[in-house]
Amino acid sequence: MWLQKTINLRAKPRGFHLITEELTAQLTEIQHMQVGLVHIFIQHTSASLTLNENADPTVRTDMEAHFDQYVPERAPYYEHIDEGDDDMPAHIKASLLGSSVMIPITNGQLALGTWQGIYLGEHRDHGGSRRIVVTIQGE
Amino acid sequence: MWLQKTINLRAKPRGFHLITEELTAQLTEIQHMQVGLVHIFIQHTSASLTLNENADPTVRTDMEAHFDQYVPERAPYYEHIDEGDDDMPAHIKASLLGSSVMIPITNGQLALGTWQGIYLGEHRDHGGSRRIVVTIQGE
Amino acid sequence: MWLQKTINLRAKPRGFHLITEELTAQLTEIQHMQVGLVHIFIQHTSASLTLNENADPTVRTDMEAHFDQYVPERAPYYEHIDEGDDDMPAHIKASLLGSSVMIPITNGQLALGTWQGIYLGEHRDHGGSRRIVVTIQGE
Numbered sequence: 425m426w427l428q429k430t431i432n433l434r435a436k437p438r439g440f441h442l443i444t445e446e447l448t449a450q451l452t453e454i455q456h457m458q459v460g461l462v463h464i465f466i467q468h469t470s471a472s473l474t475l476n477e478n479a480d481p482t483v484r485t486d487m488e489a490h491f492d493q494y495v496p497e498r499a500p501y502y503e504h505i506d507e508g509d510d511d512m513p514a515h516i517k518a519s520l521l522g523s524s525v526m527i528p529i530t531n532g533q534l535a536l537g538t539w540q541g542i543y544l545g546e547h548r549d550h551g552g553s554r555r556i557v558v559t560i561q562g563e
Numbered sequence: 564m565w566l567q568k569t570i571n572l573r574a575k576p577r578g579f580h581l582i583t584e585e586l587t588a589q590l591t592e593i594q595h596m597q598v599g600l601v602h603i604f605i606q607h608t609s610a611s612l613t614l615n616e617n618a619d620p621t622v623r624t625d626m627e628a629h630f631d632q633y634v635p636e637r638a639p640y641y642e643h644i645d646e647g648d649d650d651m652p653a654h655i656k657a658s659l660l661g662s663s664v665m666i667p668i669t670n671g672q673l674a675l676g677t678w679q680g681i682y683l684g685e686h687r688d689h690g691g692s693r694r695i696v697v698t699i700q701g702e
Numbered sequence: 703m704w705l706q707k708t709i710n711l712r713a714k715p716r717g718f719h720l721i722t723e724e725l726t727a728q729l730t731e732i733q734h735m736q737v738g739l740v741h742i743f744i745q746h747t748s749a750s751l752t753l754n755e756n757a758d759p760t761v762r763t764d765m766e767a768h769f770d771q772y773v774p775e776r777a778p779y780y781e782h783i784d785e786g787d788d789d790m791p792a793h794i795k796a797s798l799l800g801s802s803v804m805i806p807i808t809n810g811q812l813a814l815g816t817w818q819g820i821y822l823g824e825h826r827d828h829g830g831s832r833r834i835v836v837t838i839q840g841e
Contacts, residue, residue, distance in 0.1 A: 489640035625779065
């Protein structure tokens with residue numbers, strides 16, 4: 425059984441955001457599957473999807489501090505600079521973190537670990553709404 | 564055809580570990596599939612899965628040296644510090660490297676390249692056993 | 703429905719290369735699928751696949767400059783040095799960026815965002831032809 429839907433995430437400020445609930449609220453069909461896989465794909469090149477700790481908000485702010493340190497704005501070697509200081513770092517972060525996550529379905533639920541949540545990495549200062557394509561397969 | 568199983572990896576010291584054989588020994592069902600995909604997913608946020616060179620052990624130790632250099636302990640900007648100096652770097656490494664790998668099945672085998680192996684990145688000093696959910700689909 | 707094929711990419715110089723067209727020209731079967739997933743997997747440990755901006759070539763050269771800066775050649779801690787100065791950095795870049803991408807199929811097309819393209823990261827000076835295994839599932 426295949427299911428595919430597009431989800432528009434609400435616009436978020438630059439940084440990492442826990443979006444597990446915003447997504448799963450729109451994926452209630454998973455409840456009826458015993459086994460399967462959910463592919464969550466972001467159709468942008470300056471935002472990313474990753475899995476990380478779902479409890480302490482300072483993990484998200486520390487992630488942002490770290491990636492800002494090691495993927496700096498205004499690096500002397502950037503030539504792609506016309507779209508703002510935040511643009512080229514956003515592209516690099518998107519490739520470092522990835523454009524999709526794939527999560528198993530087990531007995532009607534996402535088989536996330538106890539501490540795992542889905543993060544949106546919003547790497548632009550004003551990224552706006554972000555479009556996600558979710559493709560679910562299972563039985 | 565769907566198959567899903569949970570595998571508990573033996574506890575390993577901090578660093579990168581080649582786990583291809585530990586995993587495939589428990590995935591003998593692949594032998595009967597002509598084509599398919601194996602999704603290998605770790606249910607933790609301070610360990611990772613990646614593919615890399617399966618021959619020279621210094622690739623693994625050099626990977627550890629590199630990630631320790633560029634994702635340092637005790638960075639001045641960390642606020643998530645209550646669980647130990649190794650904790651926040653472990654979360655960052657987990658997102659940089661990823662929580663899952665997906666590998667094709669071809670003629671009853673994982674279609675890895677000659678030099679490819681599956682790495683566990685154990686990013687905690689004492690991470691303990693790690694739980695993996697393997698989801699296989701094929702025919 | 704399953705489809706799997708091996709594609710040999712033409713040899714490319716070190717750096718990031720947009721390969722969307724080189725790949726999709728050999729994946730015309732996608733046109734007949736309403737919904738599905740394409741898994742694109744590289745069978746090497748010194749080259750990578752990622753998604754990023756498909757328009758401005760300086761995004762690719764800036765990516766190369768960035769990864770060369772933060773995954774340097776001749777780092778003092780490398781022990782895996784017998785295969786050339788470009789070898790160990792290539793392994794690290796491969797794990798940072800990843801060995802595969804998975805892209806949804808929607809109405810006979812890859813559901814890439816407007817600005818998304820498929821990048822090959824060629825991390826060796828003389829990597830030669832690279833072998834890709836594409837596994838498609840859909841209906």
